[in-house]
Amino acid sequence: MSQRLHAALAATTAALLGLTACSSPSTAAPPDGSTAETLRIVGFAVPEAANKAIGEAFNQTEAGQGVSFQTSYGASGDQSRSVVAGLDADYVHFSVASDVTRLVEEGLVAEDWDQGENAGVVSSSVVVFGVRDGNPKGIRSWADLVRPGVEIITPNPASSGAARWNALAAWGQVVADGGTEQEAAEYLDQFFANVVALPNSGRDATTGFLAGTGDVLMAYENEAILAAQHGQGFEYVVPETTLLIENPGTILVDATPAAEDWLEFVLSDAGQREFALKGFRPIRDGVDFGGVVEGSADPTDPFPQVPHLLTIEDDFVDWPTLTEKFFAEEGGIVTEAIAHSGKATR
Template sequence: MKKTIKATVAGLTGVLALTACTSAGGSESKDSLSVVAFSVMEAANEPVFEAFQDSDAGEDIEFAASYGASGDQSRAVVDGKDADYVHFSLETDVTRLVGEGLVAEDWKEATPTNGIATSSVVVFVVREGNPLGVDSWDDLAQDDIEIVTPNPGSSGAARWNILAAWAHIVGNGGTEDEAKEFVSQLLANTPALPASGREATSAFVEGDQDVLLSYENEAILAKQNGEAIDYVVPTDTLLIENPAAVTVDAKDGAEDFLEFVTSAEAQEIYAGFGFRPVAGVDGVELPEVEGANDPADPFPAPEQLFTIDGDFGGWGEAAEKFFADGEDGEPLGIIPTLIEESGADAQE
């Protein structure tokens, strides 16, 4: 019989509200492992911490965890925030630390997953029953649709969402000009851009907008917590891969924790919170997942699954082309330019 794993959390007020800093498994101290992660990981990490502490390698380990928008968290580590283990939405948020000498250049070689700790896909979160019948990317470009997606200047989730929209056009034979036009229409339907993926989820469940662009796992977590929402996995979407690494001066236990996170046991726990198991981990027994569209088959394969490496040339190329911030006289990337033209309220 398949296992059923449920997110045992205390409602949206505590779970879907952004938490700047929390401690798990003990009080924050110089002996605690400092975990710096993007906001979406908060609920799922608690049982992963506990499972690691139940292992031989983790029996004496305490955790001090901090959560926030991925880009903000990465920049905070550069500015001196204590970090032994980092888990971000985007590869570029890790490579920023590599460039500062805070993470080893060969960080991807530390795991059998090429540095990836969690994965998901971009989905459409809709109101319960999907009253507008949203089921495709083209539906989001209608004039009467209002969308929530986070700010790509601070949030990794936002970058995945926007590139999934771009891939829908270019990956199906459209031109880049047509993709710009499509993304511009989505932004025109997006009056505000919350700072993080978690803040975007909170804004949607507390508001009256029609569609939230989000991680599949965020939609599943919201349903596990009783929110009146549904979600749609579009026929074409983008694979989300979230990297993790230890810092060069990490405390004892950080490397053991990274190894545990990319083990079958941890991947099964993450799956219970809606994360798709990461390629490269053997022996994962997929649980039934409460809140999934089909708990017994929670992670259906989209008809067309785009990837950053296969369709965008990797994050090194995609970040510069799409998200360059225009510092030092360099031109803005495609997406910041479109956001400026749209007049959307980019929150920080």
């Protein structure tokens, strides 16, 4: 692209929490006479652990007997472009809907992929602030993020879907509080002026924060919970106004037959239970995950109600509209804010 947003963080390892870039859940033996299938999953980095747990549960079902997994995880935009370039996939799980739209335009995914009851969404979370132990900078609100001396780490919107959710939340909270769009743009300028690192993905941002970069990590709630589950936790704040993150997932038009059973299982209560236990908010009410999620700020109330929860549909129209408005290479509101901060090169 003509305008590239560079990462200020050198570390791009995907080794956080012992998760590998390619992995395979244990696979139950197929019934006599059946043929084993390999399901190729391509996703953004953050849900790798959840998808692995779902895979293990799926293998215990009749439909999942004998199914093995070949996986690839990375920054959402990069993964989407890799599938277009020829990376084999049966099922994709991306951060933002626009990364699936790219595959629709290439004829790799059906145009009606998001017409089901779940509207194409397979996992959800909210934008939170990760902070250092004891919250020494006293970060509680969006206003605190733009105080002088507060250092923020957030992923790069050029490659990361997580970065786009973070930036939209930062802009949207101003308008939701009665501010004008101009005031929201000015807030973004202040926000990105305090950003000290733009890593490639949400997982890379977490790795950088755990290594000591920044005072505040812009993150998915589930990413903070997962880190705590693996003994690398950090405190996090759910702001009073934040954005509902809805991650899309779908199968490709030439997917192996097991892919349809997989997607059905992902959307089932059993699949959503595994998401919840890894820190994702179930995509619908009534999913029984036992009521306790280890690693959350309050394990017995892991997904507290957000007083002012923004959504794409209610506050940003849709992904095609907001992608042009906020992330266009020329004139996008977020693109311009990062350029004003001096963290972009042409």
